[in-house]
Amino acid sequence: MNFNIDEEGYLVDAESWDEDVARTIAQNEGIDRLTDEMMDVIRFMRSYYRSYNSFPILNTVCKNVHQPKECVNEEFIDPLSAWKIAGLPDPGDEVIVYLKR
């Protein structure tokens, strides 16, 4: 594994992402084990970003991974942590501010 994380915890080179990288970033975010359900969220965020080049609204995430509404939360997985684990770039201050955390 050869990859870099910047000061804020974002993967520097998106191409270097794989699921092992994801697990290491997760540890950096304080998540010891990524469950299958968490990996579903992370894979969805990657595919959404590829299609739309944007941060998805959380209801869309939950709907697509077949979880109940408001599934992306502190108990399950923090949305910004999920985004970082998915190896995606800084979504901008306003997205961070408006994510319910």
Place this chain on the structure above:
Amino acid sequence: MADKEATATEEEPKVLTDLEKVGEPIVPRKKPNEIHPDELTGSIKIPKVQEGTAAGNKPYLCKSENMEKLGFPGDLREDWHDAAIAKMGDLLEKYKSLQVYMDICVKCGSCTDKCHYFIGTEDGKNMPVARAELFRKVYRKYFTTEGKILGKLAGAEKLDLELLGEWYSYFHQCSQCRRCSVFCPYGIDTAEISMAAREIMDHIGVGQKYTNDIIVKVHEVGNNLGMNPKALKATLESTEEDLEEETGKKIRLPLDEVGADVLMVTPSADFFASPHVESLLGYAKVFHQAGISWTFSSAASEAGNFGMFIGNYGQMQKVASRLTDAINEIKPKRLIVGECGHAWRIAYSFWNTLIGPFDSLDPNFKRPQHICEYTLDLVNRGAIKLDKSKNDHIIPTFHDSCNVARGARMGDKPGGQFTIPRDLIKASCNRYVEMDEETIMEKTFCCGGGGGLLTDDLLELRVKGAMPRMQAFSKVQESHGVNFLALICAICKAQFTKILPKYGVGMDVAGGVHQLVASAIDLGAKE
């Protein structure tokens, strides 16, 4: 492996550049778990003045790349001192009000205990008169005869790096809410002084990351949240599906529909965030039930305009000009603005001079109109029906947003910006409770996150600045069981959602006025 640890061990003591000296807090920023809000007692106590308790509150500096994209220098200019004074001279010339505010303060002290950031942080420099003094003493030094000759004896001071650092700190501890100006016998508007200070700082290469990054985002992608048109379309379609699931009806969230009667302009947070989206559903239900053809626009997918927060007229105009493109494309008859405080001030007070007149819009309607006025009119005419009993579990109070309360109006009568949102809440709920009169209407307290300060860099300031409002809220929570803080501003909604839990209050207590409309509206067949 991550190279985080590797670089950490090699790090040498860093020599700060002049720009970093200005941007670096004198005492370190607190971590979220080190921030302890005051206990909620229901009363707002005026603190004893302390020195430097808020000195750790400085937002991050904007990086050179984005400074340059906005036409500002990417680093502190070598001739920063002379450039700052020249810019101050330009602003004094351009804005006569600023010149007047410099000269007429008599230090009466009326404003000293009126600022939420002073009450919350206890730092003397957060008293409005002391904040303005940071600007005024430089003004005296370079623009008054007595200051030029007598210097410090006349209260004049040279602008040096240390003072510039204080500017960067304390002019980013003003949310430009203008509460102090209500109590000033001369009407001095400290917000305008803060805006001028930020404009001077940007001009010499000292910019704030949060506000400036967001303005770049609007220019490059179209809105503060960075949702491009394709993402916005997908988001609205997804939310439409949720709406159909909830109501069993096809209630639309149209985008870019040429020829729609109403163009709806709202903060992009309404598309993205919670509880904001609940109000968005409210707008959609109202239009649906009233049978109005309407649309959002991807060109004008942001009602907010952070150009105002940095006091830069050019940026304000450039952000606003996106609306002109939308009007030319959609060709609507009417223009309606969603729940957003500073956006309504800009729409009501500035759009006409920035990008108006709106000659292509129907003159029989206000150009623009606030969504609260629009909805209340439909209710009053019986065009839509609200079933208050659906909100019987809710005991609401209303938090006036500063920019709506003190920077704009609404409707046809003076004070409409106070009565219209309240009347709409009362039309949606059987119960309503008012907070202490010293904290509402024109005397309302800022939520603590306005004016371009809604960033986690300033979390401590945001928690402390929310204290007066939290005390007033806790009083009616205790006395009347109030369980809903009704809001008409995207910033207020985000600020309270984040800050309420710090005070031990559930975040779901904060929500929009149209969230109440959305749950009360009768979506049955019209008679």
